[in-house]
Amino acid sequence: MHFNLSLLTTALGLVSSASFAMAADCYKNGGCGQCESKDQMWRAREELCNTDKWKNSNVFNWGWATVNLNGRFHDQQSCWDGFENIINQCYGKKDGGLYDWNYDGDSAHLDVSFCNCR
DSSP states (O other), rough: HHHHHHHHHOOOOOOOHHHHHHHHHHOOOOOSBBBBOHHHHHHHHHHHHHHHGSSSSSEEETTTEEEEEEOOOOSHHHHHHHHHHHHHHHBBTTTEEEEEETTTTTTEEEEEEEEEEO
């Protein structure tokens, strides 16, 4: 029994120290014809996350796209990760996506529309 308890303790320690990616929730609709390119969406990500815009609620248009942040991220990396999840999980499949994030008293709701058909 000591071996099993030791193995369980080690496994729990590994799980608790691992970082877990949060999933984006993609929009239900897809197929809008007036959308920004994937390259432009990466640039919109830079506009939000490589400036101070991630620190407060913010809305901006990026060509056909709209980026809407309600709340704030705890740190810049969380902004990069959340926006990346939306692009990687939703672009080319749906017209945009949502990402909700909470940590240490800060929370953010990121809504990225790749298109203008919403």
